[in-house]
Amino acid sequence: MGAGDWNDGMNLVGVEGKGESVWLAVFRIAVLQRFAPIAQARGDAALAAVCEDDAAMLQANVEASAWDGDWYRRAWFDDGTTLGSAANTECQIDSIAQSWSVLSGAAPGARARAAMASVQRQLVRSEARLVQLLDPPFDVSQPSPGYIKGYVPGVRENGGQYTHGAVWAAIAFAALRDSDKAWQMFDMLSPIRHGDSAEHVAVYKTEPYVVAGDVYAFAPHAGRGGWSWYTGSAGWMYQLLVERLLGLQRLGNQLSLRPLLPGGWHGFELDYRFEATTYAITVRAAASADAEELTIDGVKTPGCIVALVDDGVRHDVILTAWRASSQHA
Numbered sequence: 456m457g458a459g460d461w462n463d464g465m466n467l468v469g470v471e472g473k474g475e476s477v478w479l480a481v482f483r484i485a486v487l488q489r490f491a492p493i494a495q496a497r498g499d500a501a502l503a504a505v506c507e508d509d510a511a512m513l514q515a516n517v518e519a520s521a522w523d524g525d526w527y528r529r530a531w532f533d534d535g536t537t538l539g540s541a542a543n544t545e546c547q548i549d550s551i552a553q554s555w556s557v558l559s560g561a562a563p564g565a566r567a568r569a570a571m572a573s574v575q576r577q578l579v580r581s582e583a584r585l586v587q588l589l590d591p592p593f594d595v596s597q598p599s600p601g602y603i604k605g606y607v608p609g610v611r612e613n614g615g616q617y618t619h620g621a622v623w624a625a626i627a628f629a630a631l632r633d634s635d636k637a638w639q640m641f642d643m644l645s646p647i648r649h650g651d652s653a654e655h656v657a658v659y660k661t662e663p664y665v666v667a668g669d670v671y672a673f674a675p676h677a678g679r680g681g682w683s684w685y686t687g688s689a690g691w692m693y694q695l696l697v698e699r700l701l702g703l704q705r706l707g708n709q710l711s712l713r714p715l716l717p718g719g720w721h722g723f724e725l726d727y728r729f730e731a732t733t734y735a736i737t738v739r740a741a742a743s744a745d746a747e748e749l750t751i752d753g754v755k756t757p758g759c760i761v762a763l764v765d766d767g768v769r770h771d772v773i774l775t776a777w778r779a780s781s782q783h784a
Contacts, residue, residue, distance in 0.1 A: 456468050456469030456474045456475055456476035456479060456530055457469050457470070457472065457474075458470050459601070460476045460478055460479040460482075461478065461479075461482075461551065461620075462478075462551070462588075462603070462612055464600070464601055464602050464603030464606070464611075464612045464613070465530070465538075465600045465601050465603055466600075466601035466602055467598070467599055467600055467601035468530050468531075468532050468533075468538060468600050468601065469530070469531075469532070469533055470533065470601075471533040472533070473533040473534075474530060474531055474532050474533045475530060475531050476529070476530045477517060477521045477527055477528050477529055477530055477539070477552045478529065478530070478549070478551050478552045478555055480513050480516070480517050480521070480561075481513075481517060481527075481552065481555040481556050481558075481559040481561045481562075482555050482559065483509075483510075483513060484510045484513050484514055484517075484559040484560070484561045485555065485558060485559035485560070485561075487506040487507070487509055487510040487513075488506070488507075488510050488559070488560065490506050491503045491506035491507050491510075494506060513561075514561045517556075517561055518561075518562075518563070518566075521552075522566060523539070523540045523541055524541060525541070525569055525570075525572075525573045526539075526548050526552070526553055526569070526570045526573040526574075527539070527552040527553055527556050527562070527566075527570055528540050528552065529546065529548075529549040529552050529589075532598050532600075534598065536598055538600065539552060539589070543596070544591070544596055545591050545592065545593050545594060545595075545596040546589045546590075546591065546592075546593060546596075546600070547577075547590065547591065548573060548574070548577050548578065548589065548590060549588065549589040550574050550578050550586065550587070550588055550589065550620055550621070550623070550624050551588070551620045551623060552570075553570040553571055553573065553574050553624070553627070554571075554574070554620070554623040554624045554626070554627040555623065555627075556570055557570070557571060557627040557630050557631060558623070558626060558627055558630055567631065568631065571624070571627055571628060571631060571633075571636075574586075574624055574627075575636060577590055578590055578624070579640070579643075580672065580677075581643070583670075583672065583677045583678045584643045584648065584649065584670075584678060585615075585616040585621070585643065585670045585672060585677075585678065586616050586620075586621035586624055586625075586640065586643065586644070587614055587615065587616060587672050588612055588614065588615065588616065588617040588620045588621070589612075589613075589614055590614055591608075591614065592608035592609055592613045592614025592615075592672075592673075593608070593613055593614070594608050608673060609671055609672040609673030609676075609677070610669070610671050610672075610673075610676075610681075611668075611669045611681070611682075612669075614672055614673070615669050615670060615671050615672045615673075616669055616670035616671075616672060617668070617669050618644065618666060618667060618668055618669060618670065618685065618688035618692075619668070619685075619687050619688045619691060621640070621644055622644060622688060622691040622692050622695050623691065624640065625637055625640035625641055625644065625695050625699075626691070626694070626695050626699050628640060629695065629699035629700060629715055630699070632715065634715040634716060634717060634718075634778055635717075635718065637695075637699065637700060637715055638700065638715070638717040638718075641695060641696065641700060644666075644692065646659075646662065646663045646664060646665060646666055646667060646680075647663055647664070649663055649678075649680065650662075650663020650664075651663075658677075658678040658679060659678060659679060659680050660679050660680065661679070661680035661681065661683045662680075662683050662684075665683050665684045665685075665689070666683070666684075666685055666688045666689040666692055667680035667681060667682060667683045667685060667688075668681065668682030668683070668685030668687075668688055669681045669682055669685075699715065700714070700715050700717075701714055701723070701725070701738075702714030702715060702738075702776075703725075703727065703736075706760075708762065708763045708764075709760050709761065709762055709763060710727065710729075710734070710760070710761040710763055711759060711760055711761075712736070712738070712749070712759045712760075712761065712772075712774050712776075713759055713776075714738050714774070714776050715778075716738070716740055716776060716778040717778075718778070720740065720778075721739065721740050722737065722738045722739040722740055723737075723738050724736065724737050724738070729763040729764075729765055730765035731765055731767050732763075732764065732765045732766055732767055732768065732769075732770070733769050733770070734761065734763070734769075734770045734772050735769060735770065735771050735772065736772045736773075736774070737771075737772070737773045737774070738774045738775075738776055739773070739774070739775045739776070740775075740776065740777075740778055741775045741776055741777045741778075743777065744777040746775060746777070747774075747775055747776055747777050748773075748774075748775045749761075749772070749773070749774050749775075750772070750773045751770060751771070751772050752770055752771055753771070759774070
């Protein structure tokens with residue numbers, strides 16, 4: 456882990472070069488798995504094999520060492536002390552190790568669902584409309600994880616909502632095809648929802664039209680936004696909405712359509728422009744999983760992939776999609 460991974464506030468966890476980050480391991484798995492086909496496509500089979508072998512080794516090690524019983528641990532200090540375990544008095548659970556165990560594909564199905572159920576149970580604060588990065592916050596525990604302890608408990612990385620990480624949790628629920636939780640979390644994270652009443656405005660106290668980098672988690676400031684206009688969180692929020700919830704993902708010259716329809720939606724419409732060509736997309740809710748169907752210009756097409764062609768002709772795409780939820784994800 457060195458002097459910090461994504462959470463640079465944990466700059467003392469592995470400062471001597473011995474501490475290890477579980478999050479960094481699963482993130483590296485994701486990177487290696489995505490880079491292997493790139494190397495293969497460029498004719499570098501040897502590098503592709505190295506990526507695949509390294510990812511498999513890391514995945515085996517994570518599963519053998521990092522599972523804490525209901526979620527994945529966060530890290531180990533240089534002296535071997537565990538961080539992000541039920542045995543800890545502070546930072547018993549950290550959300551990003553759970554989210555990326557899912558997004559990397561490293562976690563087996565049962566553990567992936569259990570890890571995210573732990574996030575829902577221990578980090579999602581529905582009454583304050585926020586998702587904590589970790590809990591309980593750091594205060595007096597030793598060894599010190601670093602300058603993260605300089606923040607008041609419940610503020611920023613130290614047990615508040617760090618929106619960047621909270622969006623990852625929503626994306627992980629979407630990756631598990633749990634429409635209910637993914638949309639509920641988006642509703643909690645959306646700045647518009649923090650400004651839709653005088654009561655919410657009085658609590659949030661920041662702009663309701665841009666994404667805030669963090670939201671405070673504890674009294675007397677629970678629900679208050681901070682560090683607004685935060686582009687990193689906004690970029691991930693855009694990916695959550697367009698790619699994971701509405702389900703549009705560009706794959707080369709193909710468009711994958713795998714929407715997650717929320718409860719109460721009968722469908723939606725949008726136009727997607729590919730170069731000079733418009734694809735008019737209509738998504739409708741299917742009556743059952745067996746009723747899913749994709750048509751392109753009236754022709755039934757197997758799967759959920761639209762081959763994009765820049766021919767200057769408007770194309771009509773109709774997808775009848777089954778609404779996944781926590782009951783049948």
